[in-house]
Amino acid sequence: MAHVNYFLTEEQQMIVDLARQIAVEKIIPVRAQLDENEEFPWDIMKDMAQADLFGLYIPEEYGGFAKGCFENCLALEQLAYGCIAVTTTFAASALGGYPILLFGSDEQKARYLPDIAAGKRLVAFGLTEANAGSDAAGIQTTAVEDGDHWVLNGTKQWITSGGEAEIYTIVAMTNKNKGARGATSFIVEKGDPGFSFGKKERKMGLNASSTRELVFNECRIPKDRILGRKGQGFIMAMRTLDIARPGIGAIAVGLAQAALDEAVKYARQRIQFGQPIISFQALQHMLADMATKIEASRALVYSIARTIDEGTKDTAKISAMAKLFATDMAMQVTTDAVQILGGYGYMKSYPVEKMMRDAKILQIYEGTNQILRNVIGQALNKEYAKK
Amino acid sequence: MNIVVCIKQVPDAKTVRFDTEKGTLVREGVEAVINPFDFHALEAGFQLKDTYGGEITVLSMGPPQAENALKEALSLGADKGILLSDRAFAGADTLATTYTLAKAIEKLGPVDLVLCGKQAIDGDTAQVGPGLAVRLGIPYVTCVNALSVLDDGKTMHLRRINEDGYDMLELEMPALLTVLASLNTPRLPSLKGKMRARKAEIPVWDARELGAKPGMIGLEGSATQVVSTSVPTFEARREMLEGSSEEQVEALVSRFKEAGIL
Numbered sequence: 001m002a003h004v005n006y007f008l009t010e011e012q013q014m015i016v017d018l019a020r021q022i023a024v025e026k027i028i029p030v031r032a033q034l035d036e037n038e039e040f041p042w043d044i045m046k047d048m049a050q051a052d053l054f055g056l057y058i059p060e061e062y063g064g065f066a067k068g069c070f071e072n073c074l075a076l077e078q079l080a081y082g083c084i085a086v087t088t089t090f091a092a093s094a095l096g097g098y099p100i101l102l103f104g105s106d107e108q109k110a111r112y113l114p115d116i117a118a119g120k121r122l123v124a125f126g127l128t129e130a131n132a133g134s135d136a137a138g139i140q141t142t143a144v145e146d147g148d149h150w151v152l153n154g155t156k157q158w159i160t161s162g163g164e165a166e167i168y169t170i171v172a173m174t175n176k177n178k179g180a181r182g183a184t185s186f187i188v189e190k191g192d193p194g195f196s197f198g199k200k201e202r203k204m205g206l207n208a209s210s211t212r213e214l215v216f217n218e219c220r221i222p223k224d225r226i227l228g229r230k231g232q233g234f235i236m237a238m239r240t241l242d243i244a245r246p247g248i249g250a251i252a253v254g255l256a257q258a259a260l261d262e263a264v265k266y267a268r269q270r271i272q273f274g275q276p277i278i279s280f281q282a283l284q285h286m287l288a289d290m291a292t293k294i295e296a297s298r299a300l301v302y303s304i305a306r307t308i309d310e311g312t313k314d315t316a317k318i319s320a321m322a323k324l325f326a327t328d329m330a331m332q333v334t335t336d337a338v339q340i341l342g343g344y345g346y347m348k349s350y351p352v353e354k355m356m357r358d359a360k361i362l363q364i365y366e367g368t369n370q371i372l373r374n375v376i377g378q379a380l381n382k383e384y385a386k387k
Numbered sequence: 388m389n390i391v392v393c394i395k396q397v398p399d400a401k402t403v404r405f406d407t408e409k410g411t412l413v414r415e416g417v418e419a420v421i422n423p424f425d426f427h428a429l430e431a432g433f434q435l436k437d438t439y440g441g442e443i444t445v446l447s448m449g450p451p452q453a454e455n456a457l458k459e460a461l462s463l464g465a466d467k468g469i470l471l472s473d474r475a476f477a478g479a480d481t482l483a484t485t486y487t488l489a490k491a492i493e494k495l496g497p498v499d500l501v502l503c504g505k506q507a508i509d510g511d512t513a514q515v516g517p518g519l520a521v522r523l524g525i526p527y528v529t530c531v532n533a534l535s536v537l538d539d540g541k542t543m544h545l546r547r548i549n550e551d552g553y554d555m556l557e558l559e560m561p562a563l564l565t566v567l568a569s570l571n572t573p574r575l576p577s578l579k580g581k582m583r584a585r586k587a588e589i590p591v592w593d594a595r596e597l598g599a600k601p602g603m604i605g606l607e608g609s610a611t612q613v614v615s616t617s618v619p620t621f622e623a624r625r626e627m628l629e630g631s632s633e634e635q636v637e638a639l640v641s642r643f644k645e646a647g648i649l
Binding site: 010011014015017018021022025026047050051052053055056065 | 574575576577578579581582585
């Protein structure tokens, strides 16, 4: 049976094969246990580092492979086939690393990127606060200049890999009167004075990823930790998210594919009324819709990622589309997979209940799907105003 | 530390099928993979290299497609791979194979350590490692599941698993080890390794290149003659034993005796 040909280069296929091997050999055998124990996947992070995956998007001069958004998506999709909590931990390091890559000084890049590329140090991205989620301009963490230092005060919330990562790129207000234009990005390191971690959150799913508060209490960091210039923090965060969002779409595709595989496998072997349940049209139609939507999402994510890699400007709209469509799809496909497995699907002894619990976060993090619709809607309004 | 790892390409045990009429393996459509034990020999080499430096050369005797096994070894971290391939090598038993491998290792020059998997899962003889050591005139230890190198960089402490337990042994290099799966957990390939392996040229050494004597290689150099092969058939029968526990045990023991098991 023919598969859609996405015309991958030999190198891209290598990335797919390697990420798939990690998913099958290292992630799938332990995913249920990691989920149950809410355990951070350090061993798998080490495997990924040894396999060079942390360096995919980082320039060769810093020990990476200088690959683009597309190759990152290819890796994320395959890893997500294993477990999206593990994959989120991996992806979060890129989310935290991109601001340094995009806006860091040469000195900052030389200092941080080689360790990030080698997977020696994990990175986390700190934007969200209790009162600043979708409305990122509501950030209350402040950064004040004091001689050769910046002094940070405030609390970041729900930060992926909080406590485990060693490098944090965070956004704080340097001028509250300017709203979003008063936000600035900084690099904070684990161990900086006045920097600590709050409680580890307990979640509905995504349990193998660590989600914690970052607490800044008179936290003093050297002057040279500022990323870019004062007031660029919000733009920086948006640019970072524009590059990262197709990756969340790719994670959704990998997760949905895993759920479909489980559903078809089960439907072929489960006998009811004397025949495999896949012979019933009601189920065939569900599976057909799942498979078609997955392929449509994959095609969308791939083509948008490739467009971004061409250096296209103003990608906020298409980037949002890649995440929006694929993650809504993944929620539906994983829910349907549970339905197809019926009572077994609801049990922890089968993997689809975890997939469904995990899928929900995809519609929420890195921009809720409602905010993404705003982004797309506002872009349409702008586009048509010019016509 | 100069290390040679010998690997063999075998049919993938997950997909292998038999032709019951001809009594042979069906090779068409069956993926060829690196013999599972050999991954552990490779990993042992990588770990020694990580600590002591040096070079890892991987050898494989086989048909041209065995190049893929060598490339996979390169993607895992081996420095170079050499394929020993010649129509004249065909039909080799372990006697001819060890001769061919020994010629290649002699050609490579001084070697500190030769590593092999305990056995290949197709032939299951476990003879190539020991045979090769004898040909090379170096000591060997089989079935190793723990090893460490002492400070002198030459002496190894080894744990060899035997049927009753294990032996703790000391061995001085140059030497040959065959290793068990419990020795280590093989690493994954890296992206850098895969890229390097894709571009790598695998030299092919034939009989002439090795200076191998014609009577010593391939079918002619083999002491083993395969007279016939057959696929074992398994007959499943079920019999319910009746009576008290004692009677059932007695009946079971007599069945075992009839079957020659006891």
